[in-house]
Amino acid sequence: PIIVQAAVPVKSSDTEESLQARIQRAEHLCYPQALKLIAEGRVQVAGEKARVKDDGFAEDNRLINPT
Numbered sequence: 001p002i003i004v005q006a007a008v009p010v011k012s013s014d015t016e017e018s019l020q021a022r023i024q025r026a027e028h029l030c031y032p033q034a035l036k037l038i039a040e041g042r043v044q045v046a047g048e049k050a051r052v053k054d055d056g057f058a059e060d061n062r063l064i065n066p067t
Helices: 016-039 055-061
Strands: 043-046 049-051
Touching: 016 043
Parallel strands: none
Antiparallel strands: 043 049
C-alpha cells in the first residue's frame, strides 16, 4: 500500500532518463519518511490501504515538485 507519495511533474522536454532521475530523487525523499512512520508505529494497514495515524505529518512534510 502507498504510505508516502510525491507529485513529480512531467515536462515536455523530458527524456526517459530525465524523468526517471526526477522520480528517483522524489523516491529518495519518500522512502526514509515512510520507514520512519512505520518504525514509529504510525502506519495502520487494512487490506490494500494504509492510514497514517496523526495526519499532522502530511501538513508539515508535503512533497510537491512544482513545474
